[in-house]
Amino acid sequence: MPGPLIHADADAFFASVALRRHPELLERPVVVAGGPVVACAAYPARAHGVRAGMSLLEARRACPGLVVLPLPGDEVEAVSDALLRLFAELVPAVEPGSMEEAFLDTSALSWSAAERLGHELRARVRRELGLPVTVGLGRTKLMAKTASRAAKPDGLRAITPDEETALRHHAPLGELWGVGERTRARLELAGVTTLGQLDRLDPPTLHRLCGTTMARRLRAMADGTDDAVVRPVRARRTLSAEAATSGWGRPDRTLAELVDVVVERVCHRAAEAGLAAATVTVLLRSGGEVRSGGEVGSGGEARTVRRGRLPRPGADPAEVRAVVSELLADHPEPPEILSVTLGDLVPADRPQQDALF
Template sequence: MDPAELTDASRLRSRATILHADADSFFAAVEQRDKPSLRGKPVLVGGLGPRGVVATASYEARRAGARSAMPMSRARRLSPGAAVLYPRFEAYSAYSRVIMETLGTLSGLVEPLSIDEAFVDLEAGSFGDDPGGAAAGARARIRELTGLAVSVGIGRTKLVAKLASDAGKPDGLLVVEPSDEDAFLLPLPVRAIPGIGPATAGALERLDVRTVADLRRQDLDVLTMTLGVSAGTNLFRLARGIDLRAVGPGGERKSVGAERTFAEDIYGAERIAAAIDQVTDEALRRLVAHGGGARTVVAKVRFADFTTLTRSVTLPQPSAERAELRAAAHLAARAAGISDSVRLLGVSFHNLSAHAQLTLAWADEDAAPPPSVDEPDATPEPARGPRLLTEATARAGVDIEHPTLGRGWLVHLRGSHATVRFETVTTPPARSQVIDLDTDPLVLVPPLPPTLGR
């Protein structure tokens, strides 16, 4: 392809009117907002078991070196004073709806990327002439309604808007006008460009490419020979700020996954099963980063003769449970006919949902899922009784209620003794109290609405 054709900017906008919004440290920020005693303190949200991973680290925990997708055990060592909480997707989904609805007031073209991130086409609304003012107003309204900070970047392309919101974190607003694009883009590390992972970065490092400016100096032929035609051509464009992707409401990510090609074919049921677990765990980390759950699990198997098969398992409802998704991956792989040798394994999650019905065991494989509520035999739809806090239903951070002390959240449970803070978004910080569940039961309750404390 002609490099001049690839770098033709005539189809790009003349104004910076694409907005990228990203809630800062979203899960942890929601927890800090709902739990006054955690405000300004390090918080880790994720799994608590031996293989638990961090879904989100607050900025206080990040300063100690903790980050998302890190093993929880390592994050706890780096930030030993951090509160470690199980994710509450019901709460996060409610906050997400408020954020997305507020962004929807700016334009009819809002493209959600995940539970806490979206693009907005301001030219499709009434704010094309004042993108900065529109962004400032939306950020202020989101803070008023939810108490959360949202970082915003604005550019004439999705690429620049996304990089601008990253550069503006935390709690920033950065508008990059077309005339300022080169000054903004060229000094950035090449890893800042979306899609450049460790393998691609390593290949570019061998070309002495460390910044976007270095990348721009590479010939198209060199990039395509090094990275392949598709990836090389794409990076050749992006290094010059050429990104023709439009904002579209149907643009939410459809799947996440991972695959691994083995240096030598693997044999034996135990080795293959272990490999399925490893690939599934990598896909799970990406699902955690995306937010929410998945309903369909697809396994891809390539055999020694290069025959490739894919099979899928669809769950009754979206799930983010590690054990359930792992089991589905094994079922799908067996359905593909794994026999005695495998060259490649892949696992991907489809039919993604930010509003999954979750018991949240995705990052804590040793945790027992909460039991279902038994219903009496009756012809009418029976009323469900209150769900009590027990060892089986206990998760650090869950919402609970006491008949006289009111609402609060679980710090931890040891036997029948629950350590609880009775506080909500509308109360002052509370001290921990120990409740004996044998004599003073606590009830699990849904999170309060995001806008209650505004």
């Protein structure tokens, strides 16, 4: 029987990075903010009902002793890279889920060996990066992520195959990774609130309520045939990085400075993964009015998306910067957030004629 997968997730990541400089605040209710809104709440603050996305005014009302620290944007990106590098030292394949979490391929290990590795991982991240990390072990990605959620904060939990069947049957739809509120609401109206109750719906009805892709995914979750393959960064088709113009207590950056930071970051990630890009996508976000060629994003934010191609496949910062600068030539004012995505990625050692053009 193959071993489990590991889901490793750094706890309250933004807050934990900021608290490395303030160990005296570890037991205090702390949030980090990049403006008038909470970006991340440490667990003592969460105990008072403070959550990400809450206004600082609301957060202070909920927790009068709240401590607000600046959002450590650039440091967060650097720590994220270091965290993923550490993961990659321990296992043959790592699939990042976000900047602070990833699935690790330990399928060649026994369950006991994978659990020992999970403890080693947590100890190394604490020692080398000063961060708490929660680890979950499971036969599939769903089970590994479910285990890590149950172990938070700063713990380790394994969901063994013996536990899995009963857990799947009783799993509430609202706690399933990747199942959105609309899908859950439609299924609840049909009398389905757990995975085990999916059997009440025939396949055409399930497809009608959820769409073909989600219906298949839910059915696989219920049957235990859901995704158990760790796909490393080298298999990724895109890589992104972003940075903000300013932060809480941090001076503004010019657009050129912002471009330099983001381009260096995303090109470094591509080079580390041995990937070459063919396309570049630039996303600018702000809370102001939509500019020419822009669109309205979620929450009413202004979004401008522009795309270009590199002269040849690669991840050279100078070439990527030139494309980004050309795409932003008529956009002199810096946005609140700039994101650069390298797309159509292929292994850098593949002949150039094989790249997508």
